[in-house]
Amino acid sequence: MPESTNRALSVSGGLVLALLLSACGGAEEAEREPEPAAADADAGEETAQPREAVDLVDPMELAPDDLCQVLSEETLDELLGDEDLRSDPQSTTGVPDPEDLQELGRLRMSCLLVSASSHTLSFDMEIYEEAYADTDYPELTEADADPDIDLGDFAVTDDGLGGDGAGVTVVQGQVYVHASYTAMGGDQEEMMDGALLMAEELLAAAG
Structure with a gap:
């Protein structure tokens, strides 16, 4: 080739x-x-950030043995006066009932304490099986919160109790607490401070 x-x-x-x-x-x-x-x-x-998981706890483990026995003696002395002026708790629902979980999906406890000096402490606690914010119809949300109160996840105040009392509702995870303090002719700011003190001790008793 x-x-x-x-x-x-x-x-x-x-x-x-x-x-x-x-x-x-x-x-x-x-x-x-x-x-x-x-x-x-x-x-x-x-x-993308994954949604933070919430660790849920059995409501019976979070609930105090008796809501009516939660407040300290110092707080009761400050808000109601000496022990001999106080009545027995005016409620029989301070002890958590497991049947509430089956019927309502939450525990409900309440208590009422009064004194001879016309001072009244009213407080309630509800503990849900899920975070309160995740329930079907939460009555309160962070949009209702008082920005001046740093307690729980958020707190909502109510100073319109007839001019003789003040109240606060606090949400913390699965726990919903309401506390109100009334005193005939009492100072509004002092009554709000009393309600906040109660709410703080109630939250501390949950779990």
């Missing part, structure tokens, strides 16, 4: 080999570079 023909075949073969290698390299680059949409999806997965 003439030498010129051999050179032509060699050059032709080299070109074909170069084209094949170039095509393989291009395919590898295509595999390495994701489509823009896929890249965006991957970026979204990296930046």
Whole structure:
């Protein structure tokens, strides 16, 4: 075969080999570079923050043995006066009842304490099987909160109890607490301080 023909075949073969290698390299680059949409999806997965899990506790473990026995003697002395001026608790629902969980999906406890000096402490506690904010129809939300009160997850105040009392509702996880303090002719600010003191001790007793 003439030498010129051999050179032509060699050059032709080299070109074909170069084209094949170039095509393989291009395919590898295509595999390495994701489509823009896929890249965006991957970026979204990296930046998305998972929702923080809430550790739920059996309401019976959170509930105090008797809500009416929760407040400290110091608080009772300050808000109601000496022990001989106080009546017995005016409630029989201070002890948690497991049947409430089956019927209502929550525990409900309440207590009423009065003194001969016309001072009254009224307080309630509800403990849900889920976080209060996740219940079907929460009566209160953070939108109702008083920004000046740093207690629980959020707190809602009520100073419209006929001018003779003040109340506060506090939510903390599964626990919902309401406390009100009334005193004939009492100072509104002092009564609110008393209600907040009660709510703080009630929350501390839950769990």
